[in-house]
Amino acid sequence: MKKSTIIITGLLVVLPLLPALAQNVRNDQVGVLEAPNATPWGSWTRAVYCPPDSWAAGYTIRVDVLSGPGDDTALNAVALYCRERNGHDVARISPHDGFWGSWREGANCPQGQFFTHFTLKVEPSRRNQDDTAANSVAFACSNGQRLEASGGGQWGSFGEWQGGFSDAAICGVRAKIEEPLGRGGDDTALNNLEFTWCRI
Template sequence: MFSQSCVSQSCVLIINLCVLTVSSKKSQYSVREIVETLHVDNGGIFGKWGQYDYCAEGTYAIGYDMKIESHRGSGDDTSLNGVRLVCADVDGHVNGEVIESTVGKWGSWADETMCSSRNGSPQFLTSFSLQVEPYMFFKDDTSANYIKFTCRDYVGGSSNELAKPPGNGMYGNWGSWSRSCPSYSAVCGISTRVEGHVGIGDDTSLNDVHLHCCTEGRVASEPFGK
């Protein structure tokens, strides 16, 4: 039979061995570093935040798509239901990867809108703005109606606006632009705040968006948490 001290020492040995093994394994990999969270000040107030979805390591958002419910007339309008990001590597090569967080049940995808190259260099999404209808009390609420972005070189420099025509939704006003991703980074992840179907009541669907900016090349000492 082992004594209590022997058992304790054995446990410590086993734990230390596990930590060394995991630490050695982690040190072999270069991981993505999140350097900025982008948000706006006019997002809607309804719904729950979905989990972040990320472009694969070494790729960034180079375009986007929107899921929009068209105007229903006398029915319950929800307008913007989802935002999807298109990923590409730093050379601008698109491999078909798209990412999305929570998406509402109404509407259809409007087709992708992509950043263009400038002087032969690809540009990536680096900031955004939301068109949001404020809370209407006893009238029909739609909350977020449209989203637009800015595109910029990964290394930095000036940016230009990217908005899918016609450039705005039916309801609400544009808020201020979010902060921009720092130099040597671009948008890499998305989380959306979406109100689920409320049944007998007023549906709003997508209310707000958060984005992460990433850079590459850091060797991890600790795994990144949300």
């Protein structure tokens, strides 16, 4: 299995890298929600899930930074860090690696806490001007702490918080991605995220 080396707040972590097509069976799902403020472009990937008995407790984002007069795409990809109850990080999952930009420093819940809510930062359609679509995503931990990874796009605003399932945390994700449009096209990359909650 491929390994992913990740630097999280000064710590070097090596986790199994689970590709988008590697589906983990989760029979403990309690709900699925997507961002209500998302832009409409692109198509959905397959969902990827944390291994059984683990839930999302940290994440990182891939962002295309401001490119001046060029085409900006902002948020390109999201990866979740899956953690067991004992605090062991067991996997990094991402439904799509994105096309442009670089991975930023991750953000994590305290030990024993997992993601229970999310909100997506989106720039609405600008019609004939440069569209960036999703710019960042933030999460709330089960203790109420809110996290936003560094380096998100600067455009748009966050929507309403999504979540609220009892005794559950985020365990899976899929993304709505617009494929590259080619020379002269207005690329947006990631447009929406849909998360799955599983029983804790």
